[in-house]
Amino acid sequence: MLSISPIPAFNDNYIWLITSAEQPEQAFVVDPGDSEPVIQYLKDNNLTLGGILITHHHPDHVGGVANLLAFAGNNIPVFGPHNPKIEHITRKLKEGEQVEVLGTAFSVLEVPGHTLDHIAFYSDKISEPTLFCGDTLFAGGCGRIFEGNAAQMHASLDKLAKLPSDTQFYAAHEYTLGNLKFAKAVEPESEALQQYIEECEARRQQNIPTLPSSIGNELKINPFLRSQQESVRRAAESRSGEAISDEVEVFRVTREWKDNF
Numbered sequence: 001m002l003s004i005s006p007i008p009a010f011n012d013n014y015i016w017l018i019t020s021a022e023q024p025e026q027a028f029v030v031d032p033g034d035s036e037p038v039i040q041y042l043k044d045n046n047l048t049l050g051g052i053l054i055t056h057h058h059p060d061h062v063g064g065v066a067n068l069l070a071f072a073g074n075n076i077p078v079f080g081p082h083n084p085k086i087e088h089i090t091r092k093l094k095e096g097e098q099v100e101v102l103g104t105a106f107s108v109l110e111v112p113g114h115t116l117d118h119i120a121f122y123s124d125k126i127s128e129p130t131l132f133c134g135d136t137l138f139a140g141g142c143g144r145i146f147e148g149n150a151a152q153m154h155a156s157l158d159k160l161a162k163l164p165s166d167t168q169f170y171a172a173h174e175y176t177l178g179n180l181k182f183a184k185a186v187e188p189e190s191e192a193l194q195q196y197i198e199e200c201e202a203r204r205q206q207n208i209p210t211l212p213s214s215i216g217n218e219l220k221i222n223p224f225l226r227s228q229q230e231s232v233r234r235a236a237e238s239r240s241g242e243a244i245s246d247e248v249e250v251f252r253v254t255r256e257w258k259d260n261f
């Protein structure tokens with residue numbers, strides 16, 4: 001059984017730390033943009049670092065890797081994408097490959113769009129299906145399209161949307177309230193959205209992370225997983241001032257709208 005804990009970093013990043021009941025002295029971390037809070041957490045909890053997962057090349061996801069390797073003082077696995085820009089990766093991964101995290105198998109999903117090298121790690125071998133998706137899917141939103149195009153990002157999100165609805169996903173940023181404000185502008189009449197906003201506001205008031213969220217929840221409230229819905233299409237049409245028949249175009253207009261929101 002795996003446990004997953006957030007280590008807050010920078011303004012709004014989460015570095016997810018994974019431990020296993022079977023190997024309680026070891027931990028993996030996902031996207032350590034900073035080493036200092038991770039080292040502190042490991043020390044406070046008497047853990048050694050067993051390995052690192054990397055989703056994409058952005059500095060707030062990889063900036064702590066070198067220091068963590070020096071701290072760990074041994075050859076721990078660093079799993080990440082095929083990207084020569086990222087140093088220290090011991091195994092470069094492609095779609096469908098598997099990695100072992102504290103005895104649990106995770107499979108690799110390629111999800112280009114935010115960056116071209118972006119991958120996600122998914123496991124259905126534990127009690128709840130679990131996904132580490134970096135900056136691709138957020139609670140109530142999705143990553144900006146920096147390197148790919150709207151069709152790529154839409155396809156990547158669609159791949160994640162098709163995972164089991166009880167999949168718990170761990171995104172790398174606490175962007176939820178801002179995302180939901182935008183989601184409300186797209187679908188002002190959604191009761192599911194209003195209810196989720198209230199839940200997340202209550203959590204943030206107590207400084208509790210809004211993550212993980214589930215794929216099933218996002219299908220109800222996240223405009224970027226809802227391009228096929230009439231309400232989202234109509235909102236995109238009124239934003240762009242023209243009729244839109246294509247789902248990818250709905251997504252593209254909605255993403256551009258959020259970029260300027």
Ligand SMILES: [Zn+2]
Nearest residue numbers: 056058114135
């Ligand atoms: Zn990023």
